Amino acid sequence: MPLAALALLVFRSESSRTALVAQESRTQSALPETAFGSTVTEHNAQNGNGYVGREVCRECHVENYELHGMHGHAHTFAMASEEKIASKFAGREYEYGEPYGRYEYFRDEDGLAVRIPGEVEEAFPLQYALGSGHNAITLLSLAKDSEKGTVAYEHRGTWFRDRDRLGPTPGQPLVVPETELERFGMKHVDNVMQKCIYCHTTTGTVIDQEIVGLTANVNCEKCHGPGAEHVRQARAMKEPPPFSVGSKKWDSESEIQLCGDCHRLPEAITLKELREYPDKLARFQPVGLLRSQCFIESEGALRCTTCHNPHKTIGAVSESEHVANCIQCHQVETDSHRSCPVSPSDGCIKCHMPKYDFESLGTGFHDHWIRVHPED
Ligand code: HEC
Ligand code: HEC
Ligand code: HEC
Ligand code: HEC
Ligand code: HEC
Ligand code: HEC
Ligand code: HEC
Incomplete structure (x- = not known):
């Protein structure tokens, strides 16, 4: 035609x-x-x-x-x-x-x-x-x-x-x-x-x-759901009942489902990729995080919003804020958390969540499979 x-x-x-x-x-x-x-x-x-x-x-x-x-x-x-x-x-x-x-x-x-x-x-x-x-x-x-x-x-x-x-x-x-x-x-x-x-x-x-x-755009109501009823209640009473919008059910797993709906869950990739975990999977943060001992051994205490305010752009978060996120669990050696024998109080991200550049995308992604990398 x-x-x-x-x-x-x-x-x-x-x-x-x-x-x-x-x-x-x-x-x-x-x-x-x-x-x-x-x-x-x-x-x-x-x-x-x-x-x-x-x-x-x-x-x-x-x-x-x-x-x-x-x-x-x-x-x-x-x-x-x-x-x-x-x-x-x-x-x-x-x-x-x-x-x-x-x-x-x-x-x-x-x-x-x-x-x-x-x-x-x-x-x-x-x-x-x-x-x-x-x-x-x-x-x-x-x-x-x-x-x-x-x-x-x-x-x-x-x-x-x-x-x-x-x-x-x-x-x-x-x-x-x-x-x-x-x-x-x-x-x-x-x-x-x-x-x-x-x-x-x-x-x-x-x-x-x-x-x-x-x-x-990915606006408030994409994550929190339709807001009309919440707004009606908030305007009618001084304090609206909690969770008239959003989800009280968000725990670490359902939150990963929320973010992973777009940032990708393991179901979005092939079994072969999942097994081999090539560098390009760094693009899919939920896939990496789900494999990390930080996630597995925290028994629900670690979620995307432990490290990311879901409203705040990554560009506005400083390196030291990221390190503070790690240290809240890793500073003191306890039964459940080890501290770093190499660098106990700084530089965590570059060694344990290295960035891979995806030149074709004009950007890079940090490996969310937090671990001791072979090259460390
Ligand atoms: C990408 C998903 C996403 C978007 C978009 C989003 N939120 Fe949220 N919001 C969340 C999550 C997840 C939480 C729970 C965070 C937590 O438990 O720390 C939250 C928490 C909140 C809270 C309660 C905690 C707080 O920070 O005060 C309010 C209020 C809120 N959001 C309002 C908004 C508004 C208003 C917008 C739009 C301007 C918006 N959100 C956009 C995911 C989102
Ligand atoms: C007329 C005022 C008002 C408007 C408009 C309003 N909210 Fe709220 N919202 C409140 C109040 C009051 C609370 C309870 C106290 C708090 O957490 O700030 C609240 C709480 C929340 C919470 C925390 C969860 C909860 O229910 O305890 C979220 C998430 C939220 N609002 C999202 C939104 C979103 C998204 C919009 C727009 C669609 C919106 N709100 C519009 C007044 C309002
Ligand atoms: C499963 C959800 C999903 C689908 C489907 C999807 N995107 Fe995206 N897109 C994302 C996410 C998440 C990002 C953030 C960065 C990333 O993962 O590349 C993004 C980022 C982008 C960017 C900005 C590049 C960057 O890294 O900031 C462009 C451009 C884009 N997408 C275009 C498209 C086009 C065109 C399509 C359809 C042909 C599409 N996307 C389908 C989720 C999706
Ligand atoms: C509806 C799909 C969708 C959902 C749900 C979603 N994202 Fe995104 N996210 C995107 C897209 C698309 C982009 C690319 C934005 C752009 O064009 O720059 C993005 C970009 C980002 C970025 C990088 C851009 C920036 O400005 O910081 C972060 C960080 C991010 N998302 C975190 C989250 C977290 C955490 C959650 C869950 C609380 C979440 N997202 C939920 C689609 C989504
Ligand atoms: C909510 C708590 C929590 C947070 C936040 C956290 N971790 Fe962990 N992390 C753990 C737990 C639990 C383990 C398993 C026990 C241990 O090794 O301490 C672990 C294990 C590790 C390991 C060893 C992994 C392995 O495969 O042997 C490294 C490296 C690590 N974390 C680095 C980090 C870095 C870097 C950050 C910040 C980006 C971080 N963690 C944030 C809880 C957390
Ligand atoms: C210069 C690279 C580097 C930096 C920076 C770094 N680490 Fe490590 N980390 C390592 C290496 C290498 C190991 C493995 C050490 C070993 O097995 O002897 C390790 C091990 C760990 C472990 C496991 C401890 C154990 O007993 O096996 C944790 C947890 C950890 N680091 C957390 C962190 C945190 C949190 C930060 C930031 C405060 C950080 N690391 C900064 C390289 C680094
Ligand atoms: C233990 C802390 C931690 C957790 C948990 C975490 N992130 Fe991140 N995330 C980071 C750090 C650190 C960066 C790199 C920040 C920078 O650019 O300096 C990052 C970057 C990102 C980016 C920007 C692109 C990239 O990969 O560099 C996106 C999108 C993102 N995270 C999404 C998520 C989602 C979705 C989850 C939940 C599945 C999650 N993150 C959980 C620490 C974390």
């Missing part, structure tokens, strides 16, 4: 344009980073599914609201047309080479688009942006497919914060494109497409080339 026909069919649907325009105009209001999320959540609350949006939480939880605003969670999904995204691509070129070609990015009346000059002149519209830009931003567009219904194209060019450059999108095998559209992006269908949106947003389901009920 010619590209033009597909592109027209898919991307310029009047209803989705209207929705996007509504969101964009909100984006220019007082709260640029989050306002388009709240437009959608107000709509959701009216629909009775109980989501109120993070702006409402601010009223009573200012500190967590402000911390969360600086976390990658609060910025991991945006419209590609937003200035903070479009400005990283528009006016630039990226030479992928064979078999895809040279991408030229530009703004058009609908936002951001890309073409392959001289080869595929038809512009390919770029719709959504995943990743906060703390490390990288990858673009995603929904399209109609004759066999699969709605599909998502993950664009082949990614922006990397490291040296402010464009490069190949990680995790895409170099295959000969079967259609014009596949020259622009790798096609995802069904669950892979839905899960991609699921992990980067609070609510939203892909239906007919649109994300219905979209609240962008």
Whole structure:
């Protein structure tokens, strides 16, 4: 099918344009980073599914609201047309080479688009942006497919914060494109497409080339659940009953389930990988932590939030705070905890949780299988 026909069919649907325009105009209001999320959540609350949006939480939880605003969670999904995204691509070129070609990015009346000059002149519209830009931003567009219904194209060019450059999108095998559209992006269908949106947003389901009920980013209510009833009670009485939102059941295991839903649990990897534990598993912190003696022998006392305030970005946590987390268990030699014979009061992370660089992702990850490494 010619590209033009597909592109027209898919991307310029009047209803989705209207929705996007509504969101964009909100984006220019007082709260640029989050306002388009709240437009959608107000709509959701009216629909009775109980989501109120993070702006409402601010009223009573200012500190967590402000911390969360600086976390990658609060910025991991945006419209590609937003200035903070479009400005990283528009006016630039990226030479992928064979078999895809040279991408030229530009703004058009609908936002951001890309073409392959001289080869595929038809512009390919770029719709959504995943990743906060703390490390990288990858673009995603929904399209109609004759066999699969709605599909998502993950664009082949990614922006990397490291040296402010464009490069190949990680995790895409170099295959000969079967259609014009596949020259622009790798096609995802069904669950892979839905899960991609699921992990980067609070609510939203892909239906007919649109994300219905979209609240962008990993916001308060993604972890704590819909807040309408909690807010109603908090406004009606001085002290709302505890756990009218969130979970009182969060113990170390259910909390690892919460974070691992996106940061990956062992079920997300192959048995072979699990057995061999290659360096690349450092990317999946829950998988590592579950193997660590710190976790196994603590009998439930160690969880992700022992070391991470879930609202605070990792960039705002100092090395000495991390060391203090280790020392709360390891400073004094007891029956249940040993202290370090090599360095009892500093430098723990570089020896016992070394960082592996994933150059293709433009970032690195710390091995959460806390242990004495062979090279130590
Ligand atoms: C709904 C999916 C989801 C859940 C649940 C989730 N995360 Fe994340 N997390 C992400 C995504 C997506 C990113 C990448 C953010 C970006 O684009 O920079 C991320 C990034 C992070 C980062 C690094 C970025 C930063 O600014 O510090 C930390 C640390 C983190 N998550 C910790 C946690 C912890 C701890 C939990 C559980 C309490 C958790 N996450 C639950 C999806 C999730
Ligand atoms: C199972 C949940 C999950 C799925 C599915 C998922 N992501 Fe992510 N994504 C994460 C988490 C967690 C991070 C944080 C860092 C990491 O683990 O790479 C992240 C980070 C990113 C980043 C920022 C890079 C970085 O390391 O900060 C980009 C870009 C991204 N994802 C794009 C995508 C795209 C595009 C898709 C779908 C094709 C997708 N993700 C599917 C959970 C997910
Ligand atoms: C990535 C998941 C995640 C997100 C996003 C998140 N929280 Fe939390 N929050 C948690 C977890 C887990 C705990 C329990 C932490 C603990 O037990 O130490 C918690 C605890 C809390 C608490 C009680 C303890 C405290 O810190 O005062 C409040 C209030 C709270 N969150 C509000 C918010 C608000 C408001 C937002 C959005 C601005 C938000 N949370 C976003 C995971 C999250
Ligand atoms: C009108 C005030 C108000 C609003 C709005 C509000 N909260 Fe609360 N919240 C409270 C009070 C009061 C408490 C109990 C005391 C405390 O822990 O701060 C509380 C407690 C919590 C807790 C701790 C668990 C518990 O129930 O004891 C979480 C988590 C939480 N709120 C999340 C949220 C989230 C998420 C939002 C937004 C959807 C929100 N709150 C909006 C007033 C409010
Ligand atoms: C909640 C308590 C707790 C925290 C926090 C904690 N650990 Fe542990 N850790 C343990 C327990 C329990 C063991 C098993 C008994 C022992 O060796 O002390 C252990 C074992 C270890 C071991 C030996 C592992 C092995 O396989 O022999 C190392 C190394 C270690 N911890 C380092 C650290 C570092 C580094 C940190 C901080 C990043 C940390 N721990 C945080 C409880 C904890
Ligand atoms: C320079 C690297 C280095 C640093 C820094 C370091 N360690 Fe170690 N640690 C080691 C080595 C090597 C061993 C194994 C020693 C042995 O078996 O004789 C070890 C052993 C341990 C053990 C197991 C003790 C035992 O009796 O087997 C624990 C627990 C531990 N370290 C915790 C920590 C903590 C907590 C910190 C930070 C306060 C830390 N380490 C800093 C290298 C380091
Ligand atoms: C014993 C302490 C400890 C525990 C428990 C822990 N972390 Fe970490 N985590 C760290 C340290 C230290 C870093 C590196 C901080 C830095 O960048 O300097 C880190 C970094 C991260 C990052 C940023 C990417 C990376 O790997 O460098 C993510 C995401 C993360 N942790 C998620 C989790 C999740 C999810 C859990 C629960 C399964 C968890 N962590 C449990 C100590 C811990």
